[in-house]
Amino acid sequence: MSVAAPAPAASADPPVEPPEPSRARRWRAHLAVALLALGLAVYVTNGLWRDPFGNGLSDNLGDQAFFEWLLGYGVYTIGHGSDPFFTELMNVPWGVNLAANTSISVYTILFAPLTYLAGPQVSYVTILTLNLAGSAFAWYLFLQRWLVRSPLAAGLGGMFCGFAPGFISHANGHLNWTAGWVAPLVVWQVLRLRQPGRWFRNGLVLGLMLAAFFTIAAEGLFYTALASGIFVITWALSGPVRAEAKAAAATVLKALGVTAVVAGALLAYPLYMHFSGPQTFSGTGFNQRYFAEDAAAYLSFPSRSLAALFGLGSTLGPNRTEETSFFGVPLVVLIVVSLVMVWRRAEPGRRATLRAIMVVGGLFLVLSLGPRLNWMDAELPIPLPYAILARLPLFDAALPLRLALVVAAVFGIVLALVTQELLDQRRVTAATHTGMTAAIVAALLPIFPLPVRHQERATEPAFISQGTWQRYVSDNGVISALPFALNVTADGQRWQAYTMARGGPQFRIPGGYFLGPMTTGEEGREQIGRIGAPPLATDWLFTRAALYGYVTELSEADRAQARADFDYWQVEALFLPEEITGSDHMVLFRNAVLVTATDLLGPPEKVDDVLVWRIRPGVDPITR
Structure with missing residues (x-):
């Protein structure tokens, strides 16, 4: 062969083979x-x-x-x-x-x-x-x-x-x-x-x-x-x-x-x-x-x-x-x-x-x-x-x-x-x-290549890095940054990644950036793939506010839907960092997220460098 x-x-080989390079020359070349x-x-x-x-x-x-x-x-x-x-x-x-x-x-x-x-x-x-x-x-x-x-x-x-x-x-x-x-x-x-x-x-x-x-x-x-x-x-x-x-x-x-x-x-x-x-x-x-x-x-x-x-x-x-x-x-x-x-x-x-x-x-x-x-x-x-x-x-x-x-x-x-x-x-x-x-x-x-483009991204909140989040969620409970984690709003997924890397207690998140089925549950096996989880009404409220600055006047039906969605996700708390990152230098509308969350959930609690909303009974921050 x-x-x-x-x-x-x-x-075709030349009439006279050139001499084989010495081992030292080969290693120098390598x-x-x-x-x-x-x-x-x-x-x-x-x-x-x-x-x-x-x-x-x-x-x-x-x-x-x-x-x-x-x-x-x-x-x-x-x-x-x-x-x-x-x-x-x-x-x-x-x-x-x-x-x-x-x-x-x-x-x-x-x-x-x-x-x-x-x-x-x-x-x-x-x-x-x-x-x-x-x-x-x-x-x-x-x-x-x-x-x-x-x-x-x-x-x-x-x-x-x-x-x-x-x-x-x-x-x-x-x-x-x-x-x-x-x-x-x-x-x-x-x-x-x-x-x-x-x-x-x-x-x-x-x-x-x-x-x-x-x-x-x-x-x-x-x-x-x-x-x-x-x-x-x-x-x-x-x-x-x-x-x-x-x-x-x-x-x-x-x-x-x-x-x-x-x-x-x-x-x-x-x-x-x-x-x-x-x-x-x-x-x-x-x-x-x-x-x-x-x-x-x-x-x-x-x-x-x-x-x-x-x-x-x-x-x-x-x-x-x-x-x-x-x-x-x-x-x-x-x-x-x-x-x-x-x-x-x-x-x-x-x-x-x-x-x-x-x-x-x-x-x-x-x-x-x-x-x-x-x-x-x-x-x-x-x-x-x-x-x-x-x-x-x-x-x-x-x-x-x-x-x-x-x-x-x-x-x-x-x-x-x-x-x-x-x-x-x-x-x-x-x-x-x-x-x-x-x-x-x-x-x-x-x-000839140029270096890949880069930008600054939000630093990890002290609320996460110092473990303060543990006071607001039960063991292996669900907590999420706002907006929810997606490919274009990925900060929440990063905070979870950095927490896992420390090897200590861990929380779970709704959504995330991944490939999954079009629908949830067993019927998803028959579905083609999609990016991320199928969105619900409530996470779309926050995503729309972050990406487009869109703030809508919420009704009691919206609040009832939010309660149902939070129960579905088993969410115990939400938090909004001081900065959120968008791809390709995209400016995300943090204030629109804050207005939406406050209208939906009431005034937040200032904890370390984030704003926190309690959603359902979790851990008493005084006793944990």
Whole structure:
């Protein structure tokens, strides 16, 4: 199998092999790439590092709050022996199916000591930074092991894979999608399955990897498995390597059998919870036709790039966190030219590998366009292949435009291959070398990333941090900040996250930012997903006041409805901090929330730095 040969060249081997680099030189190269990747990752996330507690990602404060909540829940899980895949702390009285969300359970447990000592805010930016750096470094190691000899070629390809526009975009909140290191590690192990005599060990390792990575990036793992399968099948059907593939088939199948048994056993419970557990749902809370790649986005520049500084950024993505392609015309042209150049110089065995890589890239590009073709922000009446897949299991819970992240990996591989060709200078003319080198610089410079945007966010109230809240709610009782926690008003969820991270007493909250069923209770199993809990009249009063400053004159019917809603949530107290945070520098109308709450519940009690309303008998603040 050409792709599995130790560090093969990008095309036919030269007449005389260059000498192998010494172990010391290899380690120096590894260290240089690792430090460069870490430095670039810190540069991208520096706004959070300046003040992890006071700064948040302005383009996606909601997702950041959700992942900080998960990190706090990791400490709570260890301390209370709770279920990592289901929680009753949010969305009272129904709870949240974390397996059907992005639970990142491995991260929450591994980083629990840091979360306990420094807080979810520090754990969050640490994981985000290590994800970006680790992705670039993992791809570098993969490329040098399987496809190119030169550390420079592997380093360029790896850095692109780790910091491609799509991954910089997902750095706005997503600890799952920035874990791009999952793909090269899984593909590396897949390629090792053909090793004779090691099918049991290799299958066992792959099974363990799939079980662990499922909780970190389930959707990304699905895409990686799909891409690996397409690659292997396409490669195996190529004439020059068909006999080689046939000889390895039995070993690979035995290894996959072991993988299936190991991964199946370890994932039995999380998979049950994901597909059939309480509060599960079909699909997602997002429209697949909206979250599809605009074909013109492949030719555009991302909003966080050097090109954007000169007014060349694009708004063709559904939001700044989902700019998953945005390679720009120069890079797309460079990739096409590079493929032609590498193909012409490749021996038959290497062409089988190149063909499989191109098939993967082409298929994922087409699928990323979604059910219908979009061009320049307009949906055209042209059906595309994803329309056939959209309702199938797994595909129905995926967002098509994220398939473009696989295309980014293919682009990184091609960059490594063509760079190796240029470094083998006797294989190209001086003019070609100079021209292609200039083209690589011209293609990559415009998409060089800018740091992710950040903003100040409300600091944790002393009412929460000092534990005063315990005087106003019973053990494991329900209390909520105003407005109720949502993706656009996520402070209340953060206060709960920080409380969980301290490992002490805990409260529950109604609502929250998560994915759940359209309806509550058992009937929710038949519903498609939605963002957050189905709103009731009372929480909508506070949300509307916060977002729009809308204050309505309340009637006795409104007050009666509020009493019923509070009973439904089992709420014992509500509190309003001095400051509430909105995404993307949005100004929220705190005074409108205060007026609404006072009209509904009467004058509040000033406690520490918040205003408190008692809703139902809880704990006597004098005796507790």
